[in-house]
Amino acid sequence: MVRLRGGVAAAAVLFAVSGCVEQTPGSVGQEGPQQTAAGGAALAAVDSLTVKGRAPKTGFERDRFGTAWADTDSNRCDTRDDILKRDLEDVKFSDGKCKVSSGTLDPDPYTGKEVTFARGRSQVDIDHLVALSDAWQKGAQKWDASKRIALANDPLNLLAVDAGRNRSKGDGDTATWLPPNKGYRCTYVAAQVAVKKKYGLWVTGAEKDAMKRVLTGCPGQKLPSGGNPTRAPERFHAG
Numbered sequence: 001m002v003r004l005r006g007g008v009a010a011a012a013v014l015f016a017v018s019g020c021v022e023q024t025p026g027s028v029g030q031e032g033p034q035q036t037a038a039g040g041a042a043l044a045a046v047d048s049l050t051v052k053g054r055a056p057k058t059g060f061e062r063d064r065f066g067t068a069w070a071d072t073d074s075n076r077c078d079t080r081d082d083i084l085k086r087d088l089e090d091v092k093f094s095d096g097k098c099k100v101s102s103g104t105l106d107p108d109p110y111t112g113k114e115v116t117f118a119r120g121r122s123q124v125d126i127d128h129l130v131a132l133s134d135a136w137q138k139g140a141q142k143w144d145a146s147k148r149i150a151l152a153n154d155p156l157n158l159l160a161v162d163a164g165r166n167r168s169k170g171d172g173d174t175a176t177w178l179p180p181n182k183g184y185r186c187t188y189v190a191a192q193v194a195v196k197k198k199y200g201l202w203v204t205g206a207e208k209d210a211m212k213r214v215l216t217g218c219p220g221q222k223l224p225s226g227g228n229p230t231r232a233p234e235r236f237h238a239g
Contacts, residue, residue, distance in 0.1 A: 042190035063239035156227030
């Protein structure tokens with residue numbers, strides 16, 4: 001798959017509870033990682049997350065999370081193609097059933113608009129819902145390489161999205177960035193909670209408060225589950 005830009009005023013607008021709409025399973029283009037079995041209420045799960053201050057970003061490099069899009073599930077397709085196949089419609093391949101050459105994101109979860117994917121000139125990115133830099137500052141700097149590689153390639157943490165919105169997100173957390181598509185915010189925040197709970201990442205106080213503000217507007221929102229194991233196979237290495 002991924003991002004902060006914008007000030008306090010912009011953040012306040014993003015957190016309007018009235019814009020939070022609970023998603024139902026099976027909504028085309030709106031579920032992403034949530035297509036797996038639900039694991040309870042997302043709002044309740046927020047209180048299980050550890051609250052700490054953000055650690056320094058010192059030492060963060062993308063290669064500390066391994067080679068991009070490693071085939072950690074050993075299905076002979078890289079992770080990026082796996083997510084494109086999962087999230088796009090009208091998928092076409094350039095070689096068998098692995099390398100995605102084109103497709104349509106309909107709708108893009110972050111904007112609600114249709115976005116076309118064409119390899120080499122794509123308007124679609126694969127987003128790390130919990131950005132790798134954010135993870136680094138909230139616990140991942142203490143992990144071994146196997147766990148970092150697993151996080152970077154876990155389908156639970158990955159979503160095909162509009163490239164422009166992905167890049168505007170940077171390494172933002174819930175306190176600093178939410179999708180412009182208000183109808184997707186509950187699903188988005190629930191996925192971040194699920195990833196942080198699964199991997200034992202902490203949240204800041206502001207981040208926890210923002211998560212609760214969003215999810216209070218959709219108390220029935222389920223916590224997504226599933227994805228890959230939290231350790232990558234031993235053959236994978238990171239810088």
